Amino acid sequence: MEDGCEDEVLTSEELLAVLAAIGHPIRLRVIAELAAGQVHVSELARRLGVSRPLLYMHLERLEKAELVHGRLELSPDGKALKYFELAPFHLTLTPDTVLAALRADQQETRHD
Amino acid sequence: MEDGCEDEVLTSEELLAVLAAIGHPIRLRVIAELAAGQVHVSELARRLGVSRPLLYMHLERLEKAELVHGRLELSPDGKALKYFELAPFHLTLTPDTVLAALRADQQETRHD
Protein backbone atom coordinates (compact mmCIF):
# COMPACT_ATOMS: atom_id res chain seq x y z
CA MET A 1 0.00 0.00 0.00
CA GLU A 2 1.48 3.29 -1.06
CA ASP A 3 1.11 6.64 0.60
CA GLY A 4 2.23 10.05 -0.54
CA CYS A 5 4.70 10.61 2.28
CA GLU A 6 8.19 11.89 1.93
CA ASP A 7 11.39 10.63 3.50
CA GLU A 8 13.04 11.82 0.30
CA VAL A 9 16.46 13.41 0.57
CA LEU A 10 16.22 17.04 1.62
CA THR A 11 18.88 19.70 1.27
CA SER A 12 19.79 21.46 4.49
CA GLU A 13 17.89 24.48 3.27
CA GLU A 14 14.74 22.43 2.82
CA LEU A 15 15.29 20.66 6.12
CA LEU A 16 15.65 24.00 7.91
CA ALA A 17 12.49 25.28 6.26
CA VAL A 18 10.51 22.30 7.51
CA LEU A 19 11.97 22.50 11.02
CA ALA A 20 11.24 26.22 11.25
CA ALA A 21 7.75 25.68 9.85
CA ILE A 22 6.81 23.05 12.43
CA GLY A 23 8.70 24.69 15.27
CA HIS A 24 6.18 27.21 16.55
CA PRO A 25 3.44 26.76 19.18
CA ILE A 26 0.68 28.15 16.99
CA ARG A 27 1.76 26.11 13.99
CA LEU A 28 1.79 22.94 16.07
CA ARG A 29 -1.82 23.66 16.96
CA VAL A 30 -2.67 24.42 13.34
CA ILE A 31 -1.31 21.02 12.36
CA ALA A 32 -3.31 19.41 15.14
CA GLU A 33 -6.54 21.08 14.03
CA LEU A 34 -6.02 20.20 10.39
CA ALA A 35 -5.22 16.61 11.32
CA ALA A 36 -8.92 16.23 12.10
CA GLY A 37 -9.94 17.50 8.67
CA GLN A 38 -9.92 20.60 6.49
CA VAL A 39 -10.94 23.94 7.99
CA HIS A 40 -11.34 27.38 6.45
CA VAL A 41 -9.21 30.25 7.67
CA SER A 42 -11.71 32.30 9.68
CA GLU A 43 -13.04 29.22 11.44
CA LEU A 44 -9.50 28.08 12.25
CA ALA A 45 -8.63 31.52 13.62
CA ARG A 46 -11.64 31.34 15.90
CA ARG A 47 -10.76 27.88 17.16
CA LEU A 48 -7.18 28.87 17.95
CA GLY A 49 -8.08 32.26 19.38
CA VAL A 50 -5.70 33.97 16.98
CA SER A 51 -6.09 37.01 14.74
CA ARG A 52 -6.72 36.18 11.12
CA PRO A 53 -3.79 38.13 9.64
CA LEU A 54 -1.46 36.36 12.06
CA LEU A 55 -2.90 33.00 11.12
CA TYR A 56 -2.40 33.88 7.47
CA MET A 57 1.30 34.28 8.05
CA HIS A 58 1.60 30.98 9.83
CA LEU A 59 -0.37 29.18 7.14
CA GLU A 60 1.83 30.75 4.50
CA ARG A 61 4.89 29.44 6.27
CA LEU A 62 3.42 25.96 6.58
CA GLU A 63 2.38 25.98 2.95
CA LYS A 64 5.81 27.02 1.71
CA ALA A 65 7.25 24.04 3.57
CA GLU A 66 4.56 21.91 1.92
CA LEU A 67 3.10 20.82 5.24
CA VAL A 68 -0.36 22.14 4.45
CA HIS A 69 -2.22 23.01 1.29
CA GLY A 70 -4.80 25.72 0.79
CA ARG A 71 -7.53 25.92 -1.80
CA LEU A 72 -10.34 28.37 -2.46
CA GLU A 73 -13.71 26.72 -2.42
CA LEU A 74 -17.21 28.00 -3.06
CA SER A 75 -19.78 26.98 -0.48
CA PRO A 76 -23.27 25.87 -1.68
CA ASP A 77 -24.61 29.39 -1.09
CA GLY A 78 -21.89 30.98 -3.22
CA LYS A 79 -19.52 32.28 -0.57
CA ALA A 80 -15.79 31.88 -1.08
CA LEU A 81 -14.00 29.98 1.68
CA LYS A 82 -10.29 29.30 1.84
CA TYR A 83 -9.90 25.75 3.06
CA PHE A 84 -6.63 24.35 4.33
CA GLU A 85 -5.79 20.70 4.68
CA LEU A 86 -2.84 18.83 6.10
CA ALA A 87 -0.23 17.31 3.80
CA PRO A 88 0.70 14.08 5.61
CA PHE A 89 4.42 14.35 6.28
CA HIS A 90 6.99 12.00 7.69
CA LEU A 91 10.40 13.21 8.71
CA THR A 92 13.05 11.35 10.67
CA LEU A 93 15.61 13.36 12.57
CA THR A 94 18.91 11.73 13.50
CA PRO A 95 22.58 12.63 13.14
CA ASP A 96 22.53 10.62 9.91
CA THR A 97 19.67 12.57 8.36
CA VAL A 98 21.52 15.79 9.21
CA LEU A 99 24.63 14.46 7.50
CA ALA A 100 22.55 13.42 4.51
CA ALA A 101 21.10 16.93 4.21
CA LEU A 102 24.54 18.53 4.19
CA ARG A 103 25.71 15.99 1.63
CA ALA A 104 22.68 16.85 -0.51
CA ASP A 105 23.83 20.48 -0.50
CA GLN A 106 27.06 19.55 -2.22
CA GLN A 107 25.13 17.71 -4.93
CA GLU A 108 23.11 20.89 -5.42
CA THR A 109 26.10 23.15 -5.92
CA ARG A 110 27.56 20.78 -8.48
CA HIS A 111 24.53 21.27 -10.72
CA ASP A 112 25.01 24.99 -11.25
CA MET B 1 20.78 -4.60 21.11
CA GLU B 2 19.87 -1.52 23.09
CA ASP B 3 20.83 2.04 22.39
CA GLY B 4 20.29 5.14 24.45
CA CYS B 5 18.05 6.88 21.94
CA GLU B 6 14.82 8.64 22.68
CA ASP B 7 11.49 8.37 20.94
CA GLU B 8 9.99 8.99 24.35
CA VAL B 9 6.89 11.18 24.56
CA LEU B 10 7.83 14.85 24.46
CA THR B 11 5.70 17.77 25.52
CA SER B 12 5.22 20.43 22.86
CA GLU B 13 7.61 22.63 24.79
CA GLU B 14 10.33 19.99 24.65
CA LEU B 15 9.60 19.26 21.02
CA LEU B 16 9.87 22.96 20.15
CA ALA B 17 13.17 23.19 22.04
CA VAL B 18 14.65 20.33 20.02
CA LEU B 19 13.35 21.67 16.71
CA ALA B 20 14.73 25.14 17.42
CA ALA B 21 18.04 23.67 18.55
CA ILE B 22 18.53 21.65 15.37
CA GLY B 23 17.07 24.27 13.08
CA HIS B 24 20.01 26.52 12.37
CA PRO B 25 22.64 26.25 9.61
CA ILE B 26 25.60 26.48 11.98
CA ARG B 27 24.12 24.00 14.41
CA LEU B 28 23.49 21.53 11.61
CA ARG B 29 27.18 21.73 10.77
CA VAL B 30 28.12 21.38 14.43
CA ILE B 31 26.11 18.17 14.59
CA ALA B 32 27.78 16.95 11.43
CA GLU B 33 31.27 17.63 12.77
CA LEU B 34 30.56 15.99 16.09
CA ALA B 35 29.07 12.96 14.35
CA ALA B 36 32.63 12.08 13.34
CA GLY B 37 33.83 12.23 16.94
CA GLN B 38 34.41 14.62 19.81
CA VAL B 39 36.08 17.96 19.13
CA HIS B 40 37.15 20.77 21.45
CA VAL B 41 35.65 24.23 21.06
CA SER B 42 38.53 26.17 19.50
CA GLU B 43 39.20 23.44 16.98
CA LEU B 44 35.53 23.26 16.09
CA ALA B 45 35.37 27.03 15.65
CA ARG B 46 38.31 26.83 13.26
CA ARG B 47 36.75 24.03 11.23
CA LEU B 48 33.46 25.87 10.86
CA GLY B 49 35.01 29.27 10.27
CA VAL B 50 33.00 30.76 13.11
CA SER B 51 33.99 32.99 16.01
CA ARG B 52 34.43 31.18 19.30
CA PRO B 53 31.91 33.24 21.32
CA LEU B 54 29.29 32.63 18.66
CA LEU B 55 30.02 28.94 18.68
CA TYR B 56 29.69 28.93 22.47
CA MET B 57 26.17 30.19 22.18
CA HIS B 58 25.18 27.58 19.63
CA LEU B 59 26.75 24.80 21.70
CA GLU B 60 24.87 26.04 24.75
CA ARG B 61 21.63 25.85 22.84
CA LEU B 62 22.39 22.35 21.61
CA GLU B 63 23.38 21.24 25.10
CA LYS B 64 20.18 22.59 26.67
CA ALA B 65 18.22 20.48 24.20
CA GLU B 66 20.44 17.54 25.16
CA LEU B 67 21.68 17.04 21.63
CA VAL B 68 25.33 17.44 22.56
CA HIS B 69 27.28 17.13 25.76
CA GLY B 70 30.37 19.06 26.80
CA ARG B 71 33.06 18.09 29.25
CA LEU B 72 36.30 19.71 30.33
CA GLU B 73 39.26 17.47 29.76
CA LEU B 74 42.94 17.81 30.53
CA SER B 75 45.26 17.00 27.67
CA PRO B 76 48.43 14.93 28.39
CA ASP B 77 50.47 18.16 28.64
CA GLY B 78 48.12 19.65 31.21
CA LYS B 79 46.11 22.03 29.08
CA ALA B 80 42.38 22.27 29.65
CA LEU B 81 40.25 21.53 26.59
CA LYS B 82 36.48 21.66 26.42
CA TYR B 83 35.37 18.67 24.39
CA PHE B 84 31.91 18.31 22.95
CA GLU B 85 30.36 15.09 21.76
CA LEU B 86 27.12 14.23 20.05
CA ALA B 87 24.23 12.70 21.99
CA PRO B 88 22.72 10.26 19.49
CA PHE B 89 19.12 11.38 18.99
CA HIS B 90 16.20 9.97 17.12
CA LEU B 91 13.05 11.97 16.51
CA THR B 92 10.15 11.15 14.23
CA LEU B 93 8.04 13.99 12.93
CA THR B 94 4.54 13.28 11.68
CA PRO B 95 1.08 14.72 12.31
CA ASP B 96 0.65 12.01 14.94
CA THR B 97 3.78 12.94 16.88
CA VAL B 98 2.60 16.54 16.89
CA LEU B 99 -0.77 15.45 18.27
CA ALA B 100 1.00 13.32 20.87
CA ALA B 101 3.08 16.29 22.01
CA LEU B 102 0.00 18.46 22.49
CA ARG B 103 -1.70 15.62 24.36
CA ALA B 104 1.36 15.33 26.60
CA ASP B 105 0.92 19.00 27.51
CA GLN B 106 -2.49 18.29 29.01
CA GLN B 107 -1.02 15.50 31.13
CA GLU B 108 1.53 18.03 32.38
CA THR B 109 -1.00 20.62 33.47
CA ARG B 110 -2.99 17.99 35.39
CA HIS B 111 -0.03 17.34 37.64
CA ASP B 112 0.11 20.82 39.13
Added chain:
DNA sequence: TCCACCTGTAATATTCAACTTACAGGTGGA
Protein backbone atom coordinates in the same frame (compact mmCIF):
# COMPACT_ATOMS: atom_id res chain seq x y z
C1' DT C 1 60.10 36.89 30.01
C1' DC C 2 57.18 36.44 25.89
C1' DC C 3 54.41 33.73 22.72
C1' DA C 4 50.91 30.56 21.38
C1' DC C 5 47.60 28.16 22.61
C1' DC C 6 43.23 27.43 25.42
C1' DT C 7 38.54 28.67 28.39
C1' DG C 8 34.91 31.76 29.68
C1' DT C 9 31.76 35.93 29.79
C1' DA C 10 29.91 40.71 29.48
C1' DA C 11 28.22 44.33 26.69
C1' DT C 12 26.73 45.66 22.64
C1' DA C 13 24.86 45.80 17.93
C1' DT C 14 22.07 43.79 14.26
C1' DT C 15 18.82 41.13 12.07
C1' DC C 16 14.55 38.80 11.44
C1' DA C 17 10.34 36.40 12.77
C1' DA C 18 6.26 37.45 15.10
C1' DC C 19 2.46 40.20 16.02
C1' DT C 20 -0.87 44.27 15.74
C1' DT C 21 -3.66 47.45 13.53
C1' DA C 22 -5.88 49.19 9.79
C1' DC C 23 -7.48 49.00 5.43
C1' DA C 24 -10.05 47.48 0.70
C1' DG C 25 -13.01 44.40 -1.28
C1' DG C 26 -16.42 40.42 -1.98
C1' DT C 27 -20.97 37.66 -0.99
C1' DG C 28 -25.88 36.55 0.69
C1' DG C 29 -29.74 37.62 3.41
C1' DA C 30 -32.85 40.55 6.47
Added chain:
DNA sequence: TCCACCTGTAAGTTGAATATTACAGGTGGA
Protein backbone atom coordinates in the same frame (compact mmCIF):
# COMPACT_ATOMS: atom_id res chain seq x y z
C1' DT D 1 -29.83 49.58 2.48
C1' DC D 2 -27.41 47.55 6.27
C1' DC D 3 -25.47 43.63 8.59
C1' DA D 4 -22.76 39.56 9.06
C1' DC D 5 -19.99 36.85 7.27
C1' DC D 6 -15.79 35.92 4.28
C1' DT D 7 -10.77 36.85 1.72
C1' DG D 8 -6.55 39.34 1.23
C1' DT D 9 -2.68 42.66 2.10
C1' DA D 10 0.03 46.68 3.52
C1' DA D 11 1.72 49.06 6.75
C1' DG D 12 4.16 49.49 11.52
C1' DT D 13 5.90 47.75 16.24
C1' DT D 14 8.18 44.76 19.26
C1' DG D 15 11.11 41.45 21.03
C1' DA D 16 14.03 37.45 20.90
C1' DA D 17 17.74 35.13 18.52
C1' DT D 18 21.88 35.94 16.41
C1' DA D 19 26.36 37.92 15.90
C1' DT D 20 30.35 41.02 17.03
C1' DT D 21 33.80 43.02 19.84
C1' DA D 22 36.34 43.30 23.79
C1' DC D 23 37.86 41.74 27.89
C1' DA D 24 40.06 38.65 31.96
C1' DG D 25 42.35 34.63 32.97
C1' DG D 26 44.90 30.03 32.63
C1' DT D 27 48.70 26.67 30.79
C1' DG D 28 53.24 24.99 28.66
C1' DG D 29 57.25 25.85 26.16
C1' DA D 30 60.99 28.70 23.71
